[in-house]
Amino acid sequence: MTELTAQNLSFAYQTTPLFSGINFHLKSGQIHCILGPNGVGKSTLLNCLAGAYQPTDGQIKLDQHALTSLTPTQRARKIAYVPQMSSERTPVSFSLRDYVLLGRAPYLGLLAAPSKKDIAKADQLLDRFGLSERADNSYSAVSGGQQQLASIVRALLQEPALIIFDEPTSALDVANQVRVLKLIRQLAHAGYGIVLTTHDPNQALLLNDQVSTLAQNGQWHSGTAAELLTSDHLSQVYQLPLRVLELPDSHQKTCIVDQTTFTTI
Ligand SMILES: Nc1ncnc2c1ncn2[C@@H]1O[C@H](COP(=O)(O)OP(=O)(O)OP(=O)(O)O)[C@@H](O)[C@H]1O
Numbered sequence: 001m002t003e004l005t006a007q008n009l010s011f012a013y014q015t016t017p018l019f020s021g022i023n024f025h026l027k028s029g030q031i032h033c034i035l036g037p038n039g040v041g042k043s044t045l046l047n048c049l050a051g052a053y054q055p056t057d058g059q060i061k062l063d064q065h066a067l068t069s070l071t072p073t074q075r076a077r078k079i080a081y082v083p084q085m086s087s088e089r090t091p092v093s094f095s096l097r098d099y100v101l102l103g104r105a106p107y108l109g110l111l112a113a114p115s116k117k118d119i120a121k122a123d124q125l126l127d128r129f130g131l132s133e134r135a136d137n138s139y140s141a142v143s144g145g146q147q148q149l150a151s152i153v154r155a156l157l158q159e160p161a162l163i164i165f166d167e168p169t170s171a172l173d174v175a176n177q178v179r180v181l182k183l184i185r186q187l188a189h190a191g192y193g194i195v196l197t198t199h200d201p202n203q204a205l206l207l208n209d210q211v212s213t214l215a216q217n218g219q220w221h222s223g224t225a226a227e228l229l230t231s232d233h234l235s236q237v238y239q240l241p242l243r244v245l246e247l248p249d250s251h252q253k254t255c256i257v258d259q260t261t262f263t264t265i
Pocket of ligand 1: 013037041
């Protein structure tokens with residue numbers, strides 16, 4: 001069992017805090033979905049939880065250890081971070097296979113190459129995500145969605161206990177979105193702890209586990225999906241009238257923008 005705990009977390013890029021007093025908890029087997037409007041600080045919070053940013057105040061612990069007391073390699077063996085996709089194309093000369101194999105770096109010596117076993121695992125995962133035919137292509141030459149899937153493969157090769165996903169489905173078509181959400185569910189069942197951000201409350205409804213919302217002025221709420229994914233709370237978070245409905249033929253819930261709201265905006 002691995003646990004990531006943040007207590008009384010604050011962060012400021014300059015003087016004004018982006019958020020403060022945030023408490024967060026994730027353990028193996030859980031999916032924690034973070035929702036909130038653009039620019040409120042979700043990615044910044046994920047960077048703090050991954051150990052990439054130093055919070056202004058508060059403490060983050062990975063099991064019993066302060067996150068800051070761990071070396072980058074120790075952290076990377078426990079936490080994988082899948083960053084938000086950039087719309088900019090960074091020229092990268094190596095192949096898609098070599099890109100995903102970067103996930104093995106925390107287990108390799110300074111100049112060591114990945115083993116045959118590592119390469120076989122990489123190829124197996126690339127195949128699972130429909131990327132086999134692209135394995136030898138340059139990373140820069142594949143589509144944004146394929147790059148996003150490759151970044152997930154890279155995180156899996158890292159064999160962490162916890163995975164932090166920043167908008168993992170932002171570049172994906174609806175079938176691949178569902179594939180990634182199903183993968184997240186499977187990973188949680190297999191014992192991984194998962195935290196992700198999404199702009200789609202319906203994804204949080206589908207995942208149906210832990211939820212936090214970060215709204216304007218750093219307002220933070222945590223609870224279960226049933227507790228937080230309500231019409232009132234989501235409307236407050238997004239400052240937009242939203243309705244969470246239970247579909248008549250099942251217990252599935254869906255979040256919609258009311259047509260009447262749409263026509264009066
Ligand atoms: N390196 C930086 N220096 C200064 N300000 C930054 C930096 N990175 C982000 N910000 C600002 O901090 C705020 C929060 O950014 P962040 O990317 O964490 O938000 P977000 O909730 O993830 O947004 P989105 O949903 O649009 O991805 C924004 O106003 C952003 O402009």
